[in-house]
Amino acid sequence: MSVFTKVERNELIAFLDAYTVGDLQHFQGIRAGIENTNYFVNTSGGRWVLTLFETLPVSELPFCLYLMDHLDAHGIPSPAPVADRNEHILSVLKGKPAALVQRLPGRSALTPTIPQCAAMGEMLARLHLVGQSYGRQRPNSRGPQWWQRMAEVLLPYLDAAGQRLLTNELDHQMRLRDAVLPRGIIHGDLFRDNVLFHGDRISGVIDFYYACNDVLLFDLAIAVNDWCATEDGSLDEERTAAAVQSYARERAFVPAEAEAWSSLLRAAALRFWLSRLHDLHFPRPGELTHIKDPDVFRRILEHQIETPARLPPVGW
Structure with missing residues (x-):
């Protein structure tokens, strides 16, 4: 979850306009991880994670996104993807495939008990x-x-x-x-x-x-x-x-x-x-x-x- 593609505020506002998640309040790049670009995004409608997919083929992304939705629907707390106004869960931002998912509560246990x-x-x-x-x-x-x-x-x-x-x-x-x-x-x-x-x-x-x-x-x-x-x-x-x-x-x-x-x-x-x-x-x-x-x-x-x-x- 590194930041390889920088997203500007005005670009993110335009992207979020396709969703019913409210107005952008704050966003921040996530350093952890190594594959995709990720941002925490806070809006007036909730807290989300925005992912820009840097290497994964577009053809493979529905498997991952619909799996998250399937697991969430069956009691596994996974970040369900958010559909836009046209019921699409996969979009494009800065020329990269992009998805908005729920931001789940809690924090990682880096020294697990x-x-x-x-x-x-x-x-x-x-x-x-x-x-x-x-x-x-x-x-x-x-x-x-x-x-x-x-x-x-x-x-x-x-x-x-x-x-x-x-x-x-x-x-x-x-x-x-x-x-x-x-x-x-x-x-x-x-x-x-x-x-x-x-x-x-x-x-x-x-x-x-x-x-x-x-x-x-x-x-x-x-x-x-x-x-x-x-x-x-x-x-x-x-x-x-x-x-x-x-x-x-x-x-x-x-x-x-x-x-x-x-x-x-x-x-x-x-x-x-x-x-x-x-x-x-x-x-x-x-x-x-x-x-x-x-x-x-x-x-x-x-x-x-x-x-x-x-x-x-x-x-x-």
């Missing part, structure tokens, strides 16, 4: 279950084919140890892609800054622009790597158990998922190591940009290779 990790696990399982009734499909644009393309680009920027790590991990992951695991709609990016809390209660799940159809447990692995990892790349046992066990109370695991857990943690670490390396070495210009440390996920990947995690007990 055990109860907050449990709430995250429960919410993610509910999202997966509700997603089963969503009819649209979207492949994972950051899946194995993308990993291989990024590896070709990024290998020259790594030291010898990093090159060996990346090459060996790609070989490992390609051998596992035939595993039969439950699939469905995943969030794809459920980091701490994409969940909002009031105390220990989740008040919002945001940023669905990596949502797609993929392995459900991969989604939990993405979240656990961010919510439960320690400085050295290991997973905090109590926070991990809270997230996994709360998830399993909503959606029971199958035995194959227990066998795949460590490899999916590795796959999730690989995916975000590559994306952060790309952002580091090929940054996009912007007014406010935020590049995150790729070594966080290199350490997680290395630790999982050295000490494979087991799925915490969930009462099989």
Whole structure:
């Protein structure tokens, strides 16, 4: 959620005239995140988030926006898109596809507690279950084919140890892609800054622009790597158990998922190591940009290779 495209006040007023959200009072660019341009927008009719999509193809945006609406209608607190006067939820601003969505209350827990990790696990399982009734499909644009393309680009920027790590991990992951695991709609990016809390209660799940159809447990692995990892790349046992066990109370695991857990943690670490390396070495210009440390996920990947995690007990 960086600001790559600067929007002036008069441009925003003209854009909002197509909506019934009242008069513009205040707007502010959002620094967090790395993919799209985002602004907080306050009007006389409420509080909103404006997103200008910098890289996503227009053809993929309805999947994300209608998914948010579907989840919100089924009790998952997600930012429902706002339709304009012509009932369109996708518009154009500064030559970029743009959408206005509800701004949800609460704030992210950047140092999550055990109860907050449990709430995250429960919410993610509910999202997966509700997603089963969503009819649209979207492949994972950051899946194995993308990993291989990024590896070709990024290998020259790594030291010898990093090159060996990346090459060996790609070989490992390609051998596992035939595993039969439950699939469905995943969030794809459920980091701490994409969940909002009031105390220990989740008040919002945001940023669905990596949502797609993929392995459900991969989604939990993405979240656990961010919510439960320690400085050295290991997973905090109590926070991990809270997230996994709360998830399993909503959606029971199958035995194959227990066998795949460590490899999916590795796959999730690989995916975000590559994306952060790309952002580091090929940054996009912007007014406010935020590049995150790729070594966080290199350490997680290395630790999982050295000490494979087991799925915490969930009462099989």
